[in-house]
Amino acid sequence: MGKVLILYASRSNETKSIAELIAEGVRISGHEVEMKKTSQIKSEEDLKGYDGYAFGSATYHGEMISSMKQILFIAERAELKGKPGGSFGAYGWSGEAPGRIFDTMQHVYGMKMVSGPLMLKASWVGGGNKAAQDYGKSITAMM
8 A cells, every 4th residue: 555645735625625535546556545734844855655646736827836836846856757647736727737847847857747737726726626536546556
């Protein structure tokens, strides 16, 4: 049984809701999950010891939340190469944050990423609940 870290930055708690659904998918797959807000990560050591990762941020004014940007710099030193990963986030208009996080995880860290970022307007819209749970399952399938 593996352990997945789901790390998120959220202002209105919609990205947090998506993170919780991804966590359900991880648990359904028989794995452990730990959810953390970006404010709980202080160094690269806080990111070590997991078998898979999902990083998420809402998109505000075309950008990810600044605390997630800081995490991405910290994560460069966390030795995540080859680890399974995914990215996710809620958005209102444009949704750039999950894609930028995904690209960083794949190209800068060298992680094995799921098929693409999970971008939802809200967890409860248009099958978002199932999509988020399935996303968690897809991360564990690569562990």
